[in-house]
Amino acid sequence: MLRPNLLLRAEEDRKPMANPPDTTKERQQETETPVSPLFGSCPIPIFEHKQIVLGHGSGGKLTADLIDKIFLPAFRNPVLDKLDDQAVVSIGGARVAFTTDSFVVTPIFFPGGDIGRLAVHGTVNDLAMSGAQPMYLSAAFILEEGLPVDDLRRIVESMRAMAAEAGVQFITGDTKVVDRGKGDQIFINTTGIGIIPDGVNISADRARPGDAILLSGYLGDHGMAIMSQREGLEFEGAIESDCASLHTLVAAMLAAPTATPDFIHCLRDPTRGGAATTLNEIAKRANVGMHLNERAIPVRESVRGACEVLGLDPLYVANEGKLLAVVRADMADAVLAQMRAHPLGRDAAIIGEVVPEHPGMVLMKTEIGGTRVLDVMFGEQLPRIC
């Protein structure tokens, strides 16, 4: 599967990737705080934008600013303040997980998936990251006038198949249509409800020094699949999105044999902003440090090569079928064994540990023996990746 030699061919009628799309540059110049159009190399942006820029949807620093300065002050409450990927509330005696996501990915069909598939997996995964059994989904479509009905059918069929596979039901929905040029083919919101089993208590603020950090498989597949499709690039060893529903993997992890339960402290799927941003969020929420070992982090050669060519870092590229787990140290090997026995965790690895030093910071020992600080993503690396 891994191919050491990467062949990059830009289609002749498309822009080579050395020049990112011009539109980005033009757009960002219209804002007061210019953000460099170069991928992953933005100068420090401050929030005081007067207009929304693409980076506000990156899942990184600018998104956090928008949430901290606009949304949280208005909507603040103890459930929302936890800033997990799902809210947990008590309903009728059950602990219910509740999460929402709008999907605006472009292109809407890509190697390994489509926007409909993503809309099911994304929300199922946000539920699963609380340990919940996903139960019910809503689907709300914003269609652009002129969308081919055949495309819609294909997307709906994906959603049907993925929901059936994940064992969730769509029980309510909504459809809006916007004028041509006021949308982009199709946007899908899915919102989900799941039930958290007794004894499970997973939240970003529960990471503790000594905990092990586990990753379920190769990083960066989804982002690079979208990127290659979007820019018309072909890589040897075609890169496919990893998008998948992870709740059965989580159930397998929770089933690791132990005398003392509650050994999974945090779970997150590293989507927008990638693994580096996700780990930073956990480190900040729990006020702990993290040490990663670059050598232990699984990245396919094809993805690594493509990232090198495009000037991207796999640690910041979005995934749609991977999870990061912070696990009590004594249970790390048992959880790892459970993961590796599951089809979606075959390539799982222990990639680092939680430490008491430098709280809120993630450090990585690089392959060549140095130490690198991994910060949250600034600006926008790959817009509209999900």
Added chain:
Amino acid sequence: MLRPNLLLRAEEDRKPMANPPDTTKERQQETETPVSPLFGSCPIPIFEHKQIVLGHGSGGKLTADLIDKIFLPAFRNPVLDKLDDQAVVSIGGARVAFTTDSFVVTPIFFPGGDIGRLAVHGTVNDLAMSGAQPMYLSAAFILEEGLPVDDLRRIVESMRAMAAEAGVQFITGDTKVVDRGKGDQIFINTTGIGIIPDGVNISADRARPGDAILLSGYLGDHGMAIMSQREGLEFEGAIESDCASLHTLVAAMLAAPTATPDFIHCLRDPTRGGAATTLNEIAKRANVGMHLNERAIPVRESVRGACEVLGLDPLYVANEGKLLAVVRADMADAVLAQMRAHPLGRDAAIIGEVVPEHPGMVLMKTEIGGTRVLDVMFGEQLPRIC
């Protein structure tokens, strides 16, 4: 408040409304089944569109076709098949109502409200129409690059204020940003969870011959407020959106004194497609006929006049703060009294009754003594009204 004389002034630099926007005409000619651009006068459209047209988001016949032919066959299950405005499922012993809506209204600020206000009221009302106490909301934003942050702040502040007023909490959210020209300022999805009290059982299929049909107030205010703003029209007696959260009105109705509970059979808020489309949906679901009395239906003079000038029918114009109730006959007066004692039901009226004849059809005795068949709305009357 009512002004018998209506003054209509089209701003000079805008198209007079006798000619609807040209774009509609151009767009619809691109589809295989041409839909007349004249408001409310579309010829019979068949579903076999190859592309999505604005009418698929109307809430009328085309929306129903899209649901019946694309969404239901894929997602079919007993909860979804009820086609109520909310799903009802049992969670941890509680009956939980679950509903989703995306809001794409344009303009985003209008007399009497804004898109944020609408996004709270719309979802609270869909919950309330099951008799549920609304509890929790999610908010998912799709922002267009370039949206002024001040506009976003204003909308978020509206959402905060309306949620506080309605006693609901935003507990989870999502933000995406799309490139300039791939969205339209801001789209908001809100999805809500509510708890249905014991003994309450409200669903469109429960209308029975003999039941009374009640309406909570004046029809058409929201649609005409949007229309006047969008087209730059000024009417004497400014028309404001009626948008409001109706759950306290529903609670008041359910509190009507009775020895035998379960007297409210159906509740619906007549949004897209208006009261006529909503009543048709109930008539079809319950397989009953309906007789309405036009004289009894409250429509403000200003709205009636504006509708006449624009060639619209108030019975098909969207409302965002009104409800229709189908109530057991012996309780109609008691429920009406409860409604009139509530600020949002002051102008409530009994507007008709459910009959065994002509199942699935709604007939109206007109003011001049004739009988008119009210069908569901065809095509699109007012695009992007919510």
